[in-house]
Amino acid sequence: MPRTCSLLLGLALSVPVAAVAGCPPDRVCAEDFLRRNDPPDGRLPFRIYVPPACQAARDCPLLLFLHGLGESGTDNAAQLGNAANGAMQLVYPARQAVQPMIMVAPQCCLGEGGQWGGQKNRLIDLLEQVHAEFPYDTGRIYLTGLSMGGGGALDLIGTYNGTFAAIVPVCPHTGYTAGDAAWATTPSWFFHAVDDGTAIVAHSRNHVAALRAAGGDPRYTEFASGNHWIWTYSYASERLFRWLIGQRLGMPAAATEPFVRITAPTAGPVWTSDTPTFDAAGTAGPVAAAIASVRWFLGGQDGTAAGTSDWSVAGLGPVSGTQVLRVQARGASDDAGLGGWTETSASLRVTVPVAVNVVPRVFVRGDAVARAGGRLDLRARVIDDGLPAPGALAVSWTVEQAPAGAVLVVDAADTRHAVIDAAPPGLYRVRADASDGALAGSFVRQVLVLPSGTPPPVAIAINAGGGAYTAADGSPYQADQYHYGSSEASTASGPGAIFGSDDDALHHDYRISYGTWGYRLPVAEGRYFVELHFAETYNPCNTAACRVQDVRLQGVPVLERFSAFALAGQRSALRFGFVTEPVDGLIEIALARSGGQGERSRLDAIRVLRLDGLDELLFSDGFEP
CATH class of the missing domain: 3.40.50.1820 (Alpha/Beta hydrolase fold, catalytic domain)
Structure with a gap:
């Protein structure tokens, strides 16, 4: 410009700010x-x-x-x-x-x-x-x-x-x-x-x-x-x-005025059938929006629906495979002086023949390690196919383990969001369940809340793919080592801010591989909390299907079909924590591409914290793990 x-x-x-003499009570100045x-x-x-x-x-x-x-x-x-x-x-x-x-x-x-x-x-x-x-x-x-x-x-x-x-x-x-x-x-x-x-x-x-x-x-x-x-x-x-x-991260767009809705063949996001043609209908409004037309688009076809406030289209299709029906309603703008129009739309994914419903995949975002007295902010991310129609998901929460005094509060406006305020020190296991009405999936979020003022009890920490680094909380990360399998270090992300991290540098370098690989970390016998760091910073990896990976800890799956992009988009930090014990003096973290497809599996950093020395501090209230 x-x-x-x-x-x-x-x-x-x-x-000019200086020219404002007092602020009217109905304004902010x-x-x-x-x-x-x-x-x-x-x-x-x-x-x-x-x-x-x-x-x-x-x-x-x-x-x-x-x-x-x-x-x-x-x-x-x-x-x-x-x-x-x-x-x-x-x-x-x-x-x-x-x-x-x-x-x-x-x-x-x-x-x-x-x-x-x-x-x-x-x-x-x-x-x-x-x-x-x-x-x-x-x-x-x-x-x-x-x-x-x-x-x-x-x-x-x-x-x-x-x-x-x-x-x-x-x-x-x-x-x-x-x-x-x-x-x-x-x-x-x-x-x-x-x-x-x-x-x-x-x-x-x-x-x-x-x-x-x-x-x-x-x-x-x-x-x-x-x-x-x-x-x-x-x-x-x-x-x-x-x-x-009305908008919330990771939720479908809130349907506020003006609106257009698809109610048939389903009110949900997905319709699947063995019949290649179908009828569609819905509503648009309100009356004050002065909806003048409702148009539809399906593949290379388009047309005008019959009616406006109640609209319908007969004989859509034929559909083979998956196509998207988009319906657009156009009405008056909100400013009569400027004139013009406002257009809103709704979409329905149509699949022929009938698709098989799959189990919702659930992950929970939040801090893996936190400080006593702070807030644990937990957000469930559900990856679902929208079936069976109408594809309504129900999310619920269960506290499996927590110190005495910890209270989980679920957001009434968004059940995918839950918090624990003034979190006492200790180990937490909070499970999120998601049901589509026929099948259900779950994820257990593990969190370690350290007493205020206690330095992180680091047994070993590795900056995957990078050099030695001291974190904002004082945790010393060693230069990349102890990895096995065919893998390579990458700095493709370059410098840049990472949302949700105090330690952006941990995500500027990382280790990746097309094969099965991982780390074997030498530690003394005892109990440990393993924190894994991820982010998606590779520019071409801008879809949920690009980098999907499986992660195992001591041979046990802990993250399956995990996509950092699907959970957080690009350049946002993700941290997951898991309690474990070494086998033969080693903690093994193994990674591989899910199904051997897509971009290379990736890990940004690892931090292993000792739990045994914290027992008196973590469980002084009488709570036992």
Whole structure:
């Protein structure tokens, strides 16, 4: 985008912070935002609004807002001008009463070309910094940006495609879609004006088309007027706010207004049959959305459904193998002055002949090693085929082992999320079960909570594929050794921020192999807690099927058909822990590609902690393992 044009827009629309004389009670103003990392700090400067309801709570969502080029600078203020060009409306008091939310507004740019694309590592570090000061719900990080910031938001989610629960790009300045497929199922809502003379409307149209082609159901509002100045009107939408706060990481998109639903042949995500043709029907609305048309797409076929609020299509197909039916409903935009339309969609995966239902695969994310008094944040990730129709999954939790006083609380709004607050020291075994109504799978998450102030009792730690390294908590990792089998060290990920890790360097190097390989670690007799570190940082590995592996500990399967990308996307850390004992003075960790297919199996680091010396500290409350 031309800098002179953007600067003029920024100057015309931004109100100097010093000019604001008192904040109206129905608003949030720049003076309500705390200042962090003011230049010349060396880190990305940002402002943060923490509503009173979020200052002590740990369950608030976070909104990350990326400004346009006209607000770039070093004053840590311009990005909040004109109520952050309308984005502050998402945290105005009336909306805080519905859902308190933290808002973070960094200011670009520090080096690297003067664009948000050069700030991705700093933005991830910023999210970690905020979480350390104001813990937020990491399953509800919402990303938005306008113009240059809209393009920056798309660039960021393309690199960290498993981090954000939803994205709202407003008139993005780029139509580059190469990375869109990796995050296609993340809920998204694009806004653009057809007459935008700065960032052409084709940018948003291209992204929406690419996401749909990859199996996503993005929402798209295209205003009939407004040019490049639509952001205030976009963020004013009450429907946008309600949609945004309903999204949760790893969950299907929340079906808020406006909506289109498929109810036949099933209301679930998958339909399988031996009959190659089928009828479809559903609903669209509400009435206020003024739905004017419902169109359908199946393979290379498309057409217009009969009806709108109640729609139907007869004789779809024939289908052979697996195809996706997508239904798109188009109604009025939320701004009568700008005109235009909003389009929402729903999809159904159709398979002919009948597919066999498979057991849901369950994994649980969270810390493997934690400190007493903190929160254990557990998130179940269920990988399922959507069968049998209508494909409703039920997730439940069971505490198999925990110290006295530990209380597991399941999130009522998302049963895949559970927490233990003020966790006492000790060993935990928490099982997550997932049932599709016919078959069920489970995963047991093991966690070691160390007493506060106790150094990690490291018996041995290995930086797989890398050199010696001292972790943030003081744990000494040795240079790569003790591995066996045909494998190689790799540094293909290069330097970069890893979300969810205090030790990014452990993921910059790793060991990989096409064959069966692993580590045999020499330790004394006793009981140990083995922590395994993973992340997916290899750019071409951007699908759940790319790197799928099996991991065994002392010959026993502990992670089966495990995909780091499927659980966390790219550049997010995963840690799993398991209690074990050595055999003949060795702890063996074996890895192999599942079914001998796909990209090489990978391990980033290993840490082995002694349990025997901790018994008095861990079990002083009388609890026995």
